[in-house]
Amino acid sequence: MRKRISAFISLFLALSSSLLFxxxxxxxxxxxxxxxxxxxxxxSPFYQGSSVGVExxxxxxxxxxxxxxxxxxxxxxxxxxRFLPTLEIGYGKTDVVNDANDMHYKTSAPYFRIGxxxxxxxxxxxxxxxxxxxxxxxxxSFSYDVSGPDMSDPNYGGTTVPFSYSxxxxxxxxxxxxxxxxxKIYKGFHMGWAVRYKMRMSITNHExxxxxxxxxxxxxxxxxxxxxxxLIYNLPF
Amino acid sequence: xxxxxxxxxxxxxxxxxxxxxxxxxxxPNALSYLHFSxxxxxxxxxxxxxTITIVGQTLANDSLVSDTLINQETAANSFTLxxxxxxxxxxxxxxxxxxxxxxxxxxxxxxxxNIPYFTNLDCGTMMFYEIxxxxxxxxxxxxxxxxxPNIDNNEKENIRIYFTVSGVEQ
Numbered sequence: 001m002r003k004r005i006s007a008f009i010s011l012f013l014a015l016s017s018s019l020l021f022x023x024x025x026x027x028x029x030x031x032x033x034x035x036x037x038x039x040x041x042x043x044s045p046f047y048q049g050s051s052v053g054v055e056x057x058x059x060x061x062x063x064x065x066x067x068x069x070x071x072x073x074x075x076x077x078x079x080x081x082r083f084l085p086t087l088e089i090g091y092g093k094t095d096v097v098n099d100a101n102d103m104h105y106k107t108s109a110p111y112f113r114i115g116x117x118x119x120x121x122x123x124x125x126x127x128x129x130x131x132x133x134x135x136x137x138x139x140x141s142f143s144y145d146v147s148g149p150d151m152s153d154p155n156y157g158g159t160t161v162p163f164s165y166s167x168x169x170x171x172x173x174x175x176x177x178x179x180x181x182x183x184k185i186y187k188g189f190h191m192g193w194a195v196r197y198k199m200r201m202s203i204t205n206h207e208x209x210x211x212x213x214x215x216x217x218x219x220x221x222x223x224x225x226x227x228x229x230x231l232i233y234n235l236p237f
Numbered sequence: 238x239x240x241x242x243x244x245x246x247x248x249x250x251x252x253x254x255x256x257x258x259x260x261x262x263x264x265p266n267a268l269s270y271l272h273f274s275x276x277x278x279x280x281x282x283x284x285x286x287x288t289i290t291i292v293g294q295t296l297a298n299d300s301l302v303s304d305t306l307i308n309q310e311t312a313a314n315s316f317t318l319x320x321x322x323x324x325x326x327x328x329x330x331x332x333x334x335x336x337x338x339x340x341x342x343x344x345x346x347x348x349x350x351n352i353p354y355f356t357n358l359d360c361g362t363m364m365f366y367e368i369x370x371x372x373x374x375x376x377x378x379x380x381x382x383x384x385x386p387n388i389d390n391n392e393k394e395n396i397r398i399y400f401t402v403s404g405v406e407q
Contacts, residue, residue, distance in 0.1 A: 101361045146355050148362055154268065155319035156304060156326075158297025163353050163362050209355040 037123045041080070044125075048078040051190070053232035055090070060229075067096040068213060072111075074230060082122035086134065088113040092215030102149050109142030111216025117178065129183030129190070136176035138198070140215045143169045170204040172214045180228075188234040198224045263360035269390045271326075271347065271366070273316040277402040278379065284312045285400070287332040287340065287377075294329065295321035309333070320349055320366050320388065332377050345373040345381065345398075349388075365389045371396065 051074075058070035072090025079085070093108030115136035121127055147164035180194025200222055203211065211220050218224045277283045291307035306318055306328075320326045327346040334340045348370040354363045366388040373381050379399040388395055 096358065098358045100359070103355070103358050103361055105358050148355070151322070151353055151362055151364060153297070153322040156293065156295050156297055156302045156321040156323075158300070158302060159295075159322040161322050161351065161353055161364070163355070165355075208353055212355075212358045 034123075040125075041123055044080060046080055048081055049234055050075065050077045050237070051232050051234045052076075053190075053230045055088075055228050055230050057193075057227060057229040058092075068092065068094045068218075070215065070218075072113075072216075074232070076117070076232075080122070081125050082119050084117040084119065084132070084134070086113075086115050086117055086136070088136070088138075090216055092140070092213070094213045104147045105144065105212045106146075107142050107144035107211070107213060107215065109140055109215045111138060111140035113138040113176065113216065115176070115178075117180075129181060129192070131181050132179075134178035134180075134194075136178060136196075137173070138176060138216050139171070139173045140217065141169075141171045142211075142215050143167050144211055144213075146209050146212070165206070165208050168206050168209065170206070170211050170214075172203040172211070172217055172220075173201045174214075174217050175199045175201060182230075182232065188236070190232040190234065191230065192232065193227060193229045196226050196228060198226070263357060264363075264390050266390050266392075267360065267363050268319070269363060269365050269388050270317040270392075271320055271368075271388055272393060272395045273318065274384075274394050274397050275314050275316075276397050276399055278399060280397070280399075282314050283400075283402055284314045286312075287334055289313060289316075290331040290333070291316060291318065292329040292331070293318060293321070293326060295323045295326045297321070297323060311335075315394075317392075320347065322351055322364060324348065324351075330377070341376040343374045343376050343378050345371065347371055347396075354389075363390060368395065 053074035053076070055072045055074065058068070062069040070090060070092040072088045075087045075089075076084050090111050090113075091108070092111060095106045095108075097104045113136040115134055117132040117134035119130045119132050121130040124130075145166040145168070147166075150160040150162050153159045175198070177197045178194050180192055182190050182192035184190050198217055200217065200220075203214065203220065205211070214220050218226055274282060275285055288309045288311045289307060290305065290309050292303055293306045294301060294303045296302070302321075307316060318328060325346055325348045327344055330343045330345065332340045332342065347368060350367040350369055352365040352367065354365045355361075356363065368383055368386040368388065371381055371383060377400070379401050381399070382397045383395065384397055385393055385395045
């Protein structure tokens, strides 16, 4: 049920931003001559401002009863309206007990991503938004606790072994491929959503466990997908 | 610009379908077993002509617990046996030849370090082991070699039991 709710939320967020693109074309949609556009692009300044944003889909999911809280601040610069170097600083936490088997997992830590977006519509600055693709390198250093019921010998019976491990330190790094859109809402305010495909590069496991949730990456697997929804403000400098 | 709605629709579908792709990957076998291979004096796997019964023994709460794990198996060339949660497990191999009846028994004692292991919140815990020492009698068997001391839920050979096999038995 929770997955279904999050799917509907994803649909709503995606539609709400995408529909702005599909609205009847106002003055900005006037077709410009291609050569003129190229000339405008060449004449445009190299540095075209910076923006700060916050990811809110992770907070929304947590407030709706999800087990994981994850959010990040996004700092981005605009170079020639084409290359957008990006720094993302986030925080992820979970403290969850699986009701089915009483296993408990807890972690909370910051994470960092650095990378760059590429504006596919860089020649069309008159549009109210743009489609972009990007790459990120992410990393997190965290510690986690895991505990569960005593383990009983299933074959010979009798002996039980406690299962509780705290403060296990781990590091993880990963690469992300990003595809998303960003649209103007009002003056300097924008919103956008992106689909991210993450590939784990490295992770520190322990003799007694491997991390179940990695802040910034998600549930520990060789790869994962997720959807982010950002509110962005273009800084006046 | 004409292709923009198509691109957006693809992105939309991708975003909506992603949450339904979440899959928890629990390992198919959540128990770890010790894998014995029976080999001849040349290290070649062979099928024993004996009927073998194997009894597992361990200490649980200061009491000796016995369990018949294999009952009169014939033509075996390997065994997969569970270890206990205690510090050692011993296996009593009782051999019966088809014609001659009872022909002897061997005891193999495995000292092991137990490693409780967590993989996933949904899959719970498993017990892995590290073999630290092996002792045995050699009434019927010749020797024993540890080929892989780490026992987890991947099926792989851990111990080889060497028998002297005559040409007739092979």
